[in-house]
Amino acid sequence: MSANAAPAARLTGAIEGFYGRPWSPAERLQLVSDLADLDLDAYLYAPKADVHLRRRWEEPWPAAEAAALERLSLHCQGAGIAFGLGLSPFRLYADYGPARRRALQARIRQLDELGAAFLAVLFDDMPGDTPDLAARQAEIVADVAAWSGAARLLVCPTYYSDDPVLDRVFGPRPTGYREALGAGLPEGVDIFWTGRTVCAASIAEADMADAAAAFGRSLTLWDNWPVNDGARRSLHLYLAAPPEREGALSSTCAGHLCNAMNQPVLSLPALAGLAELHGRLASADDWLADRLGSAVATALAEDAALLEHRRRDELDPREEGRLRERYAALPGAAPEELLAWLDGAWTFDPDCLTD
Template identity: 45%
Template sequence: MTQTAPPPIGILEGFFGRSWSWEQRQRLASFMRREGFDFYLYAPKSDRHLRSRWREHWPADDWLALQQLRATYRTAGISFGLGLSPLDLCSASGEADTDALDRKIKRINELDPNWLGLFFDDMRGDIPGLAKRQAELAHRAAQRSTAGTILLCPTYYSDDPVLDKVFGARPKGYLTQLGRELDPSIEIFWTGPKVCSETYPLAHLEATAHQLGRKPFLWDNYPVNDGAIKSKHLYLQPPEASRFHNRDAIAGIAANPMNQFALSLPALCALAQGVTQGGPTTLESALQHTLPHPLAVVLAQDADFFAQQGLNNLGDSERLRLLKRYEPLSEHEAAREIIAWLRGEYTFDPACLTE
């Protein structure tokens, strides 16, 4: 049996809370090229000019940084895109403001993006005609964008009932109507059975594809840790293997990483290897491949504790022991991230509502 080519894999910087630096985003490009990633989407929740202030242009310093970032990814051969969240355009009050969307996309076009995401997550969804309105906006964006790939994130991007609890009951038949209204060339993001899904069963992916009228494009919320509970944990282990085994049932996969840049790399590396090779790698292999040897050895011993127990189960003596364990390794970025995490410097952003 001939094995099909793997779907596109990328990194979607789409988390709440403490952001990565521009310098870290620049360095990510070389990591992605080395590991075989296809695309990067810039969509941090902290960038208000993609969200609450999306109508406004970026300040000069940020705009220059975006231009430089785009150039770096072009040089690396990695497709580059942005995720725009025009949060109020789906409401009745926003219907007359589509000109602002046109202006924003015109500005984004100056970056010559390969991909453009239109994100309708984190907004009220109990709105009449929601699916039709979102499809119309996506078509408008696609017509005006120079990007070759358009992706839409629905308001209800999972079967998880927490979305209905936070954003209102989903309209009946929402996903089916959205898939029917939306041009088949536009990809639809999906996080799986849960907002943060551990597994992606084949039957679930096939049922979702039937609803959407296309294969779902996975927004994989692993190893992201921006939630009220997850922010107390660090996730270094390779992703669960259904992502790899069921890769023919998805249109692509975009991994949402942790607030901790360097500590995200082992899981991201394992994702790329798993998707391209069709099977998982080991924690030790991913750590040794992405982190300095002395730190990789120590982290291999502590990774399960960081993922399963976390900060809330650390007593003062255990916290002090771990600080003393990692402080001698603080020349390494990942060790400094662990130290900052142990000291509580990665604070939870209450704007993250879905955990």
């Protein structure tokens, strides 16, 4: 790895890493500008629907998509945001022979052309039924580290949480997987971890310490707050700061990236809370009032608990009517997203394997 644009030592920002309809190029550009205004420093592009990063990872993007990503990379550089790319070479570890190794090297060279400050190799949401899984994945990451020009490299394990749902969906985790992966990865490669569960209600300092000890290195939080792409979570909106994240401030946490919702503007309360948590922002409430307008910010704060805890399809008709009337009278993209969500604009993606 060599430096294209050295990111901050501690990455703190947003991930576009959800299932379902990705954000538009314009929405990404605006989100990056918001991250800069929040004094956050990182954005990871890794939408599950981008087949050129996942199922068809060997294929370069079509010209229009590549051009949009080039503009995004340049916008990140201009805004002082470390631009990251998340490559998910689907089940590459099951058949990593010479031909596929050459294909991976060629793809890494293509990704380098976008000037990403950091690269993430993502093995999440893939079957773990490969002998010597950790060793095979470490081999791939070592090759990427040797080929990539990015200043920083991260990896998401197949078993990125203690959550037993991963064992049920992807097969039982191999004995000693975390220890073997941590020992096999090159020095300086960071590991993503989501907490004790996939969508953690809290992340304590002890949680971070235990997982870091198992992997043998500090961890970067892939925080699945406020993401809402799953069967249950898609029926909710998460309009508050990440809850109970004391572990994010511990010495074993090397970074903290929040996986945003399908709704980019409605993700801003969580990202403003992230910035306040890490001392980048004096007051998330004040920033939201300036960014969204005081009436919109107040409405979202007042309705946050209802929308977090009550399913969309279980809203009382009078409550839904109140929400529709309230947000139809308010200006801006946040009310528009909320009304579209009420109309079912973001439906559950049945390929989502994390809920």
